[in-house]
Amino acid sequence: MSVVTKVVNWARLKSPWILHFNTGACNACDIEIIAALTPRYDLERFGVVLKATPRHADILVCSGPVTKQIEDRLIRIYEQMPEPKFVVAVGTCSCSGGVFQGCYNVKGGVNNVIPVSAFIPGCPASPKAIMDGVVKLLLSLEEKE
Amino acid sequence: MSKEEAIKEKLINKFSYLDGKVNVQRVRRIFTEVDYVNFLDVFVYLKENLGFGHLCTITGLDEAEKMSLIYHLADTAGIIVNLRTSVLKENPKVKTVSNYFPGAQIYERELIDLLGFKVEGLPEGSRYPLTDDWPKDQFPLRKDWKDSVKSSMKNTLE
Numbered sequence: 001m002s003v004v005t006k007v008v009n010w011a012r013l014k015s016p017w018i019l020h021f022n023t024g025a026c027n028a029c030d031i032e033i034i035a036a037l038t039p040r041y042d043l044e045r046f047g048v049v050l051k052a053t054p055r056h057a058d059i060l061v062c063s064g065p066v067t068k069q070i071e072d073r074l075i076r077i078y079e080q081m082p083e084p085k086f087v088v089a090v091g092t093c094s095c096s097g098g099v100f101q102g103c104y105n106v107k108g109g110v111n112n113v114i115p116v117s118a119f120i121p122g123c124p125a126s127p128k129a130i131m132d133g134v135v136k137l138l139l140s141l142e143e144k145e
Numbered sequence: 146m147s148k149e150e151a152i153k154e155k156l157i158n159k160f161s162y163l164d165g166k167v168n169v170q171r172v173r174r175i176f177t178e179v180d181y182v183n184f185l186d187v188f189v190y191l192k193e194n195l196g197f198g199h200l201c202t203i204t205g206l207d208e209a210e211k212m213s214l215i216y217h218l219a220d221t222a223g224i225i226v227n228l229r230t231s232v233l234k235e236n237p238k239v240k241t242v243s244n245y246f247p248g249a250q251i252y253e254r255e256l257i258d259l260l261g262f263k264v265e266g267l268p269e270g271s272r273y274p275l276t277d278d279w280p281k282d283q284f285p286l287r288k289d290w291k292d293s294v295k296s297s298m299k300n301t302l303e
Contacts, residue, residue, distance in 0.1 A: 068275075069274070071277055104292055105274075105275070105285070
């Protein structure tokens with residue numbers, strides 16, 4: 001591994017910018033994600049910054065089951081993200097469809113539509129669980145490199 | 146006489162067929178039922194003459210042999226008239242009310258998509274809320290609807 005790639009990887013792990021995307025959630029997980037970003041839990045100390053556009057984001061944080069209406073939009077957003085990109089599914093619905101599994105308007109978990117790197121179950125997933133999941137994802141990336 | 150009773154009286158005075166069908170269930174809540182042939186008369190009278198200028202929503206119901214609609218009309222005092230009407234299930238055709246309340250369009254599109262109502266006079270537009278590739282003859286909120294689409298959903302987590 002060249003020095004340049006090493007530096008790039010180091011920088012990447014120290015500043016995982018995220019995009020929060022609601023794929024059909026009831027809003028509970030969204031609030032917990034926001035809570036995890038606030039100073040009380042402070043995900044920002046890991047370099048996590050919430051971005052407003054997929055073009056700046058490294059990690060796509062999804063909440064909620066994927067509805068049939070949002071499916072195309074989710075794929076479009078995912079494809080707009082630059083490589084390397086990771087997806088985190090927050091909440092039970094996002095992991096498997098949860099209570100909405102089998103509904104006529106729901107596609108199921110996020111992994112039915114796009115590849116997912118980390119699953120964070122919980123209804124809603126607590127901020128601590130979200131932090132744990134994000135940190136575990138970052139650690140697994142560190143090990144790979 | 147309370148405001149609700151006054152509205153009830155005005156309705157019965159104007160439309161004799163409503164006699165005994167207007168029910169003030171509790172404060173600020175009036176329920177009434179009307180045959181579909183007379184529906185628009187009562188609806189327009191409520192809007193134009195009694196000041197019910199807000200259509201809260203439209204409820205659609207599947208009642209086996211007939212399909213029902215409840216139009217929830219409110220005035221500025223917070224009184225809600227729940228105007229109920231029914232059409233036969235074989236031909237659930239109703240006239241649009243979007244010429245009286247433009248916002249009703251979105252409710253009527255939902256009635257079309259989810260319960261299979263036929264709404265006459267609704268302006269052209271995309272379907273709502275189902276996806277564009279949803280089969281035209283499938284109405285998921287009907288009681289007798291069987292989900293043939295569900296089987297296409299697989300969960301890869303297992």
